[in-house]
Structure formats: C-alpha cells, structure tokens
Amino acid sequence: MNKQDLAVFVFFTVVTSSLAIGDTPVAAQPGAEQTGAKDSITVLGKTWQFGYTAKDEQQQIMEYVLPGEVVEKWSALVSRVFIHDPEARYNIKKVLNIQRSLFPPDCINFTWTVIRQTKTEVLYTWQHDSCDQSPAEAERAFMRRVPGGLCRWSYATRVDPLNTKNLEQLDADLANLPCDQPN
Numbered sequence: 001m002n003k004q005d006l007a008v009f010v011f012f013t014v015v016t017s018s019l020a021i022g023d024t025p026v027a028a029q030p031g032a033e034q035t036g037a038k039d040s041i042t043v044l045g046k047t048w049q050f051g052y053t054a055k056d057e058q059q060q061i062m063e064y065v066l067p068g069e070v071v072e073k074w075s076a077l078v079s080r081v082f083i084h085d086p087e088a089r090y091n092i093k094k095v096l097n098i099q100r101s102l103f104p105p106d107c108i109n110f111t112w113t114v115i116r117q118t119k120t121e122v123l124y125t126w127q128h129d130s131c132d133q134s135p136a137e138a139e140r141a142f143m144r145r146v147p148g149g150l151c152r153w154s155y156a157t158r159v160d161p162l163n164t165k166n167l168e169q170l171d172a173d174l175a176n177l178p179c180d181q182p183n
Helices: 003-021 092-101 167-176
Strands: 040-043 046-055 059-065 076-084 111-117 121-128 137-146 149-157
Touching: 040 059, 040 167, 092 111, 092 121, 092 137, 121 167, 137 167, 149 167
Parallel strands: none
Antiparallel strands: 040 046, 046 059, 059 076, 076 149, 111 121, 121 137, 137 149
16 A cells, blocks of 8 residues: 555544444544534434544544444444545545454454445445454445545444344445535
C-alpha cells in the first residue's frame, strides 16, 4: 500500500479496528443536528438513537445505539462510515481487503464471508468468538459507491448472533439507509 492509500484509510482503520476489538473511541462530539446525522434511524423494526460521530477531511463515522445504551457499552450498534472519494480512486475490493487485514491474528473462530459483490456494492459479514480479549461479536455490512465516495452501513451485535431469520430484513434496512455526503 502506498503512502496516499495509507493516509486515506487511517481513520477507517482506527474505526473498524476499534469495532473489531470492541472499543469504540470516546470523544467530545457535537449533537446530531450539527453533524448532519439523523437523531434516530430504524433497523430491524427498532429505533436507534444517535450516539457518536467523528470525522476528518476524508472520512466520517456516525454510530447509533439502542435506547438506554451508549457507544462505550453496547449490545448492538448501527454504524455509518462515509469515505470521501469523489474521483473513485478506491475500489470496494481494495477497501474490503484492508478491513479484513485489520483483525488481529488471535481472533478465535474468525469468519469473513462476502454474500454478494459487484463493482459498486458489497454485502458481507464477519464474526468471531473473541479477538484481543474482547467479547464475541458479529457484523453485517453493506457498502456501496455513491456520488462523492463510499458509504458503509453496518449492524454489529455482541449478544445476539446474526439470526438467519432476520437477515433478509437487515440487508434491506442497511441498503435503504441514506448515503448522502456528510456536512
């Protein structure tokens, strides 16, 4: 990976690796209304409340938690990452390879599965029983190329494995969430 690629994905790396090992970064943050984030979204018939955002000049993450939970301690989490890439320099396959490489080698029973992929979108899942002494976790993610960059919505869970009964609904919900460029 060249220096430019590394710079573009540093923030994405920190965010996704923190999710993979179970520590969501904590920082002072503006409210949802100041970041362009919605106050709440609906996934799997549940309302998720805005909990956290961080950004740099190339990327932004927004995280949503269930009522009564916080991003520092969640049972399930819905996240949106927007990677600014107006010239479409980074293809989805490259981003997936980078993300997969972020999981530490000590992950127990780690699996990574691409469900479907085209040049402009991908649906994939990963799970592990434990990574770097963190609890078991699973994630389903939908990433697509949109005007201005790449948009990735994901649903992560620590207590309820990705249930095959709700995957079709989850996939539809993730695919239908907004992917507008952040402010």
